[in-house]
Ligand SMILES: Nc1ncnc2c1ncn2[C@@H]1O[C@H](COP(=O)(O)OP(=O)(O)O)[C@@H](O)[C@H]1O
């Protein structure tokens with residue numbers, strides 16, 4: 001490119017005016033973060049609901065809301081990592097069903113809860129590895145690979161379960177159902193798991209090279225590769241992390257429901273993806289917030305709960321979930337344009 | 341013994357012959373200009389030396405030892421740093437995060453290793469000051485001007501003490517004032533015993549800082565002369581083909 005040599009001062013001026021745009025820190029970065037705005041929306045809905053329904057603010061109702069969204073929140077933490085690499089994982093709902101069956105069969109045969117947990121997580125790890133391998137090394141589109149896995153994992157769950165429900169979890173049934181369904185200090189166990197997982201992801205995104213490299217890959221995979229980051233291996237690990245978050249959610253969820261069927265988790269992938277996106281994950285990649293996953297999941301559950309309590313027919317539920325999804329993405333675009 | 345010695349480097353992408361039997365030697369402390377028209381093969385040659393591609397044929401020697409760079413890290417280990425033509429930065433990360441990408445400084449807490457943000461920001465700030473760039477380590481690359489992005493890409497080469505720095509069109513997208521700073525940096529690199537290969541379209545840049553100039557035309561090296569023995573007119577002729585070879 002030729003430089004117009006006659007006016008160096010103008011260039012200097014432009015450079016400096018651009019340089020004045022500081023990186024936003026503290027309060028500024030809070031205002032820029034999608035989860036913050038979604039959190040405000042949650043508070044707003046909460047305030048409105050206390051006037052609409054006396055049942056809303058009860059301990060029982062809040063307990064139910066948090067427990068219900070926690071399963072999705074845990075899955076959305078992993079989904080956010082996948083979306084950060086500009087990928088997608090459509091197989092998490094089916095994987096939940098498959099994990100339910102492998103876990104159920106293991107425990108039913110009397111192998112105990114530790115073995116059940118290991119088998120559940122191994123199932124998830126294997127599925128994640130296959131997804132990641134096909135996407136990273138064979139350069140297949142994430143949408144296609146995980147859509148295929150959505151069908152295959154569900155089918156294997158059906159074959160393994162022989163289409164029967166499992167409700168006998170062997171000698172550790174009580175402990176298993178306590179972990180998934182009970183609470184400690186008034187907070188459901190699954191919410192504790194979500195809190196711990198969110199904290200771990202927060203640290204991972206901010207303070208570890210794994211997190212930074214995943215964000216870098218989402219920003220510019222080519223540049224990440226040139227910087228010596230093992231991009232393929234990282235992508236495999238990201239899909240494994242996503243699947244294993246689902247494995248963990250499955251372990252808690254089966255304990256909570258007290259039974260395992262091969263139909264578990266149907267369409268959950270849509271809820272989980274919506275929760276991640278509402279929480280600020282950008283399908284173009286490169287953006288991730290640890291707090292986004294639980295906050296996005298919370299908003300969706302809150303909408304469901306509020307419609308119920310406000311006496312609006314449940315048929316409207318999907319409409320409002322969809323509406324908020326679109327509004328969240330719109331909000332993000334508007335903020336991005338403002339920042340540029 | 342030369343620092344870098346390329347012998348008969350050939351590179352084909354399918355039917356395209358990007359490079360055909362290119363020889364090039366660079367001595368320690370030498371600044372070599374590499375010129376040529378668009379598509380002449382300059383970037384391809386730089387990427388081969390930086391370990392992005394293996395040559396189809398030919399040999400690379402570093403200080404007399406034959407090397408085979410399978411990936412960029414191998415070249416970096418051998419003391420070669422590169423500034424890519426398209427800069428290869430992650431827009432969604434800060435300047436400092438880009439400078440240290442893939443080479444993050446870490447501190448250990450128990451069995452875990454965490455990114456040492458303070459050390460990274462401090463060192464990046466020092467490097468930017470050294471480059472006389474007003475780039476701030478915490479700024480997001482997305483919001484940066486061409487010159488600041490350039491500074492980030494160049495700063496990446498300052499983390500280690502490389503023997504050879506490859507710069508692919510480092511002044512193509514920046515302001516006049518910043519061009520002067522990049523050229524000053526290249527001069528300083530040369531004076532402190534580092535070798536530099538400067539790929540550039542800009543005749544004045546090459547004649548200002550280079551000791552020698554090599555010209556590529558359609559994958560062939562058509563000239564390799566000391567700056568003192570040539571002129572911008574001759575080099576222009578060599579680039580366009582008006583002069584066959586020199
Ligand atoms: N990765 C690639 N795949 C296929 N062809 C390529 C690739 N990289 C470069 N080329 C081709 O090689 C030739 C030389 O390109 P390049 O080295 O970028 O030229 P220059 O940097 O001198 O403008 C061009 O014809 C270009 O299209």
Ligand SMILES: [Mg+2]
Pocket residue numbers: 382383384425508
């Ligand atoms: Mg080029």
